[in-house]
Amino acid sequence: MGVYIPVGPQHPIHPEAILLKLKVEGEQVVDADVDSSFVHRGIEKALEHKTWLQGLYLVERVCGICNVAHSTCYTLNVENLLGVEAPTRAQYLRLVVEELARIHSHMLWLGLLAHLIGFQSLFMLVFRDREKVLDLMEELTGNRITTAYNVVGGVRRDIDPALEHRVRSTLEELRGRVKRYRKLIEEDPSVRARTVNVGILERSEAEELHAVGPVARASGIKYDVRADDPYLVHDEVPFNVVTLETCDAWGRAMVRVEEVLESIDMIMYSLDHIPSGPIRKRVPPVFKVPPGEGIARVEAPRGELFHYAKSDGSERPYRYRMRTPTLANLAALVYMLRRGDRAVYVADVPVIFGSIDPCICCTARVFVLDERGSRVLNLEDLGRSRGR
Amino acid sequence: MKLLTRLVNWGRSRSLWVLLINTGACNACDIEVIAALSPRYDVERFGVLLKGSPRHADVLLITGAVTRQVRDRLLRIYRQMPEPKYVVAVGTCAVSGGVYDRCYNVYKGVDEVLPVHAYVPGCPVKPEAVIEAISVLRRVIERGEFNGRGKGG
Numbered sequence: 001m002g003v004y005i006p007v008g009p010q011h012p013i014h015p016e017a018i019l020l021k022l023k024v025e026g027e028q029v030v031d032a033d034v035d036s037s038f039v040h041r042g043i044e045k046a047l048e049h050k051t052w053l054q055g056l057y058l059v060e061r062v063c064g065i066c067n068v069a070h071s072t073c074y075t076l077n078v079e080n081l082l083g084v085e086a087p088t089r090a091q092y093l094r095l096v097v098e099e100l101a102r103i104h105s106h107m108l109w110l111g112l113l114a115h116l117i118g119f120q121s122l123f124m125l126v127f128r129d130r131e132k133v134l135d136l137m138e139e140l141t142g143n144r145i146t147t148a149y150n151v152v153g154g155v156r157r158d159i160d161p162a163l164e165h166r167v168r169s170t171l172e173e174l175r176g177r178v179k180r181y182r183k184l185i186e187e188d189p190s191v192r193a194r195t196v197n198v199g200i201l202e203r204s205e206a207e208e209l210h211a212v213g214p215v216a217r218a219s220g221i222k223y224d225v226r227a228d229d230p231y232l233v234h235d236e237v238p239f240n241v242v243t244l245e246t247c248d249a250w251g252r253a254m255v256r257v258e259e260v261l262e263s264i265d266m267i268m269y270s271l272d273h274i275p276s277g278p279i280r281k282r283v284p285p286v287f288k289v290p291p292g293e294g295i296a297r298v299e300a301p302r303g304e305l306f307h308y309a310k311s312d313g314s315e316r317p318y319r320y321r322m323r324t325p326t327l328a329n330l331a332a333l334v335y336m337l338r339r340g341d342r343a344v345y346v347a348d349v350p351v352i353f354g355s356i357d358p359c360i361c362c363t364a365r366v367f368v369l370d371e372r373g374s375r376v377l378n379l380e381d382l383g384r385s386r387g388r
Numbered sequence: 389m390k391l392l393t394r395l396v397n398w399g400r401s402r403s404l405w406v407l408l409i410n411t412g413a414c415n416a417c418d419i420e421v422i423a424a425l426s427p428r429y430d431v432e433r434f435g436v437l438l439k440g441s442p443r444h445a446d447v448l449l450i451t452g453a454v455t456r457q458v459r460d461r462l463l464r465i466y467r468q469m470p471e472p473k474y475v476v477a478v479g480t481c482a483v484s485g486g487v488y489d490r491c492y493n494v495y496k497g498v499d500e501v502l503p504v505h506a507y508v509p510g511c512p513v514k515p516e517a518v519i520e521a522i523s524v525l526r527r528v529i530e531r532g533e534f535n536g537r538g539k540g541g
Contacts, residue, residue: 009458009461010409010461010465011440012440012441015408015409015410015418015451016410016415016418017409017410017411017412017458017461037457038412038455038457038458038461039410039411039412039413039452039455039457039458040455040457040493041412041453041455041488041491041493041494042491042492042493043488045491045492046488046490046491049490050490057487058487061414061416061487061488061511062414063415064414064415064416064417064418064419064512065415065416065419067414067416108419111426124426124427127422127423127427127428128426128427128428130423130426131423131426131428134423144512144514145416145419145420145512146414146416146511146512359415361410361412361413361414361415
């Protein structure tokens with residue numbers, strides 16, 4: 001028994017194309033499945049045709065919201081393979097921009113949560129404050145969203161004292177606003193009614209499903225790549241890994257808001273302790289990378305981002321692979337929707353779906369079937385058409 | 389042009405309800421379009437309203453190069469929209485394929501699939517550019533032009 005309801009690919013709750021297949025009995029969801037193939041563009045394959053430097057600009061466009069995380073991860077990976085290390089000042093500047101991007105992403109998410117639960121005035125307020133962060137991004141990097149700030153060997157622009165002062169004063173102002181939003185999420189009855197005990201994911205389940213990022217941290221798992229495997233200068237900049245034990249959508253909102261405050265502190269500390277010096281080591285525009293494999297991990301706003309590169313010694317990657325945080329969290333999402341021990345109502349689906357901060361353009365995956373549609377092709381089969 | 393037609397066109401140009409759809413963009417254009425609806429840019433002062441259903445929408449804002457997987461769904465959404473309908477290609481990849489030029493799974497621009505009335509270049513577009521596109525579209529509608537450029541529809 002039960003009726004199948006397709007949610008998507010075009011749906012008011014999310015502009016991105018994703019299909020949630022829900023099986024419902026009355027008001028309750030009994031089964032769920034996800035199809036995230038609609039925006040698959042084939043970026044990993046296209047990277048094989050680009051030089052390592054051109055690849056950087058394509059990798060940034062995997063995801064518009066976490067583009068800084070992607071470009072940080074890519075440059076770290078290529079720098080490891082090349083044996084180049086960015087100067088310390090550049091690493092601090094990368095951290096500043098990474099944390100600014102985290103603030104902007106989390107505030108965007110908070111606005112979308114407000115939109116999902118029908119709290120339009122909170123949506124408008126959060127988006128108004130988010131514009132301040134985007135202004136800082138524009139002044140610091142030259143663009144509001146897709147910044148192209150990181151390059152192999154360092155960063156593109158330096159920060160001057162006047163801009164540093166503006167960053168500080170804007171963030172101080174923002175801190176007050178975010179504290180107000182934290183209080184609002186803690187106390188506002190309409191936010192609590194829609195999020196508390198919605199989308200339960202217990203700690204053991206989150207561990208088993210390998211949830212990452214704020215989803216895992218709201219289930220009490222103290223895991224953050226910045227703390228567990230420090231990559232830029234995260235071992236020098238102190239910060240707290242925010243965890244909560246509430247295991248629900250409300251907890252995920254609180255974790256993200258607290259992380260915004262942590263990020264503000266991290267940027268302030270970085271600006272205090274940033275050393276002087278060069279911001280970039282010159283690397284020629286077309287360079288060959290020695291044969292070998294490399295990985296890099298970065299804590300993107302949505303969780304752990306993982307890049308793998310394989311070089312055959314040429315000026316183009318042989319294989320590039322990305323594992324994005326939303327892909328890791330989709331399993332948790334499906335589990336949250338179809339868990340048998342608690343009732344999940346159709347009206348809560350947007351909030352549960354939104355609570356993992358889905359970013360489908362990162363996540364789009366497809367199977368390639370052979371002509372009869374009977375067999376899923378693997379990498380070796382596809383390699384035959386590689387042409388190199 | 390008859391007075392009544394001019395009046396109708398004037399009315400249409402001042403209440404554009406838009407539907408935002410991502411057909412393979414990287415989300416950056418989507419969040420910039422949403423930012424254009426937020427208090428600082430506030431396109432609602434031009435009568436623009438973001439709608440959730442194609443049946444309520446006059447304008448289709450398409451972000452992203454159209455992927456093969458999403459093409460049929462996009463056409464279906466387009467057919468669900470009531471006449472007269474307008475299409476805006478938002479972002480460089482919706483205009484020409486942009487950075488996804490050599491990807492095996494994308495069309496080079498929305499106008500390979502649908503007729504387009506306004507192009508907004510930029511990677512990502514700025515909210516100001518979205519406002520500019522809307523004001524261009526208003527002039528186009530006031531003049532009573534309905535045919536976009538490109539195939540299909």
